[in-house]
Amino acid sequence: MAWSWRYEKDDGTVIPPNGLPGVHDQPEYQSTQSDAESWLGENWRTLADSGVARVWLLDDERVVYGPMRLALD
Template identity: 85%
Template sequence: MAWSWRYEKDDGTVIPPNGLPGVHDQPEYQSTQSDAESWLGENWRTLAAAGVAQVHLLDDDRPIYGPLKLELAE
């Protein structure tokens, strides 16, 4: 099992991970769901600032949940 996040704009357009400025420690895959969720918890603000509006958690290519909105407080 390989856990990963799919990043999207508000309209559902997929943003490739290599297209995210300022996101440097982003692993392509995590070994557990918990690791993937912890990584997102630590990095969601950076993702939101880079233009990610929502994410989906994937197990290999199978969607687990989402969209999960990433919104910065104003």
């Protein structure tokens, strides 16, 4: 299994992981759901500051959950 995040702007535009300024330690895939969720928990503010409005957790190509808003308020 390969766990990853899909990032979107408010208008639904998908943001590629390499298009996120300030996010340097992002692995393309995580080996477990827990690792993916922990990474997001540590980095969601930086993602939100980079223009990410919502995220989707994927297991390979299957959507596990989402959209989940990244709100700073």
